[in-house]
Each structure stands twice: as structure tokens, then as C-alpha cells.
Amino acid sequence: MARFTGKTVIVTGSGKERGLGQGILQRFADEGANCVVSDRLIDEEAKGVADSLRERGAQVAEIACDVADAQQCRTLVAQTVERFGTVDVFVNNAGVGFKMRPLLEVDTSDEWDQVLAVNLSGAFYCTQAAARTMVDQGGGRIIMIASQAAKTGFPHLPAYVSSKHGMIGLTRAAAVELGRHGITVNAVCPNHVTTGLGEQQNAYFAKLLGFDSVAAYLANMAARNPMGRAGLPTDTAAAVAWLASDEACYITGEALNVSGGEEMH
Numbered sequence: 001m002a003r004f005t006g007k008t009v010i011v012t013g014s015g016k017e018r019g020l021g022q023g024i025l026q027r028f029a030d031e032g033a034n035c036v037v038s039d040r041l042i043d044e045e046a047k048g049v050a051d052s053l054r055e056r057g058a059q060v061a062e063i064a065c066d067v068a069d070a071q072q073c074r075t076l077v078a079q080t081v082e083r084f085g086t087v088d089v090f091v092n093n094a095g096v097g098f099k100m101r102p103l104l105e106v107d108t109s110d111e112w113d114q115v116l117a118v119n120l121s122g123a124f125y126c127t128q129a130a131a132r133t134m135v136d137q138g139g140g141r142i143i144m145i146a147s148q149a150a151k152t153g154f155p156h157l158p159a160y161v162s163s164k165h166g167m168i169g170l171t172r173a174a175a176v177e178l179g180r181h182g183i184t185v186n187a188v189c190p191n192h193v194t195t196g197l198g199e200q201q202n203a204y205f206a207k208l209l210g211f212d213s214v215a216a217y218l219a220n221m222a223a224r225n226p227m228g229r230a231g232l233p234t235d236t237a238a239a240v241a242w243l244a245s246d247e248a249c250y251i252t253g254e255a256l257n258v259s260g261g262e263e264m265h
Contacts, residue, residue: 005032013094015039015046023233067122139182175253
């Protein structure tokens, strides 16, 4: 398929090998899109992600952006337009999910503020910047990478759970205002995916829940899932690509579970 030939997609937080962002961009690259790799720093790892997309035939730009800084979000969009002419799909993927601590021990100035600044404020800043350009060009797609934690509470993740629930509110509010401009806004809610950062969660919760090893923790997680496995980056990428496609042109304000049946509301 080449559904996105000539279109441009930005994915924030996409500079990590084995990350959700990389997986999403790989799907778009395979379907003909111009791809923007964006992360807080464009380091050797991010450049490697970009090179792997070029090997798949995509035109690629690498643009640094700390999404907690509104001006940097605006610059990310402006530089993308300068390079490719449009921003057709914007994926809010950047997030902090590795700060785990009991609610009563959370440091408000570090853990709480940082997680909300990146996961929620960053999604707002990027959505606003992308939407301004999409209004001018006559439409577009904005997609939030939320989480199962946007639907259900989890221990030792109060800031993360709060930020992801907030992303669903942002999705709905933005969808209401932007629909008349031909812009859809949706969220994808994956269950746990073992990315590089996800490995930190695995180690933490295996110990917290008393498992002898991370492998035992992961086996238990898979056994509890109706489809018998944890999520993969390709699962999330497929959902994002569909929401960005013409087939989903009348879908907006939704929070789509991609969890193998683990999350059903």
C-alpha cells in the first residue's frame, strides 16, 4: 500500500530504537510518507532511526524538539513545512513513563511536574502548533499516543496515569473545535509494550509484585491477556495508520484501545 505518498508525518519522541515512535514511522515510511524524526535531542540513536527509514525509501528530516517548550513545538512544525510543504499527520508520542513511585512519595517538583509537562502540556503545545498549520492547509490528522493508563488506574504511576487520562480530555476538546476545519483528533491506547523505556517498567513492577524474574512477570502479563501476549509497536502503528487514512475520515474524538482485549472500555 502507498496510502500516504506525498504526505508528511511528524512523530514526537521517535528517536529511540525499538520505540513506539520508530515503529509508527516505519509503518508510514512503508506506505510512502515523508517522515520527521523528532526527539528532545537528535543524537546518534535518533540519526540511526532516521537512516533506517531512509533505507525503507522514505524522505526523512530530523528535528530536535523538547515538547515541554511551546516555542520548540511551533518551530518543529514550521521547519517541517519549510522542508516538505505540509504537515498532514501529527502524532503526539513523546512521553515520560519511567518515573515510578508510590503516590505518597512523589516529588512534586520533579516527577509530577516533569511528567505532566511532557505528556500533557507537550501534547497540547504540539496539537495547537500542528492545528494552526492544518487549518491553513484545509485539514489533517492529529493522533495522541495515550495508554491503557488513560482508561484504568495503576499503582506507583500517579503522574503518568493522570497525564494519560488528561490526553483523552485534550483529544475530545480538540476534536470538537477542529472538526469544522477538516481535522480529526483521536487517541490510541496501547497496553504495555516492551520498548527500551518499557524495560524499566518491567524491572520495577516485577520486583514490586514479587516475581522471581522479569521473564516470570512478562509471562504472567501475557497469560492474563485474552490474546495471550503483550502489545507490539506494530500493533500501535497499524492503528495510527488507519486513523490517519481516508478510511477514518469520519472518526474523531475517539480513544481506541489496542490491547488484545485487556482494556475494553
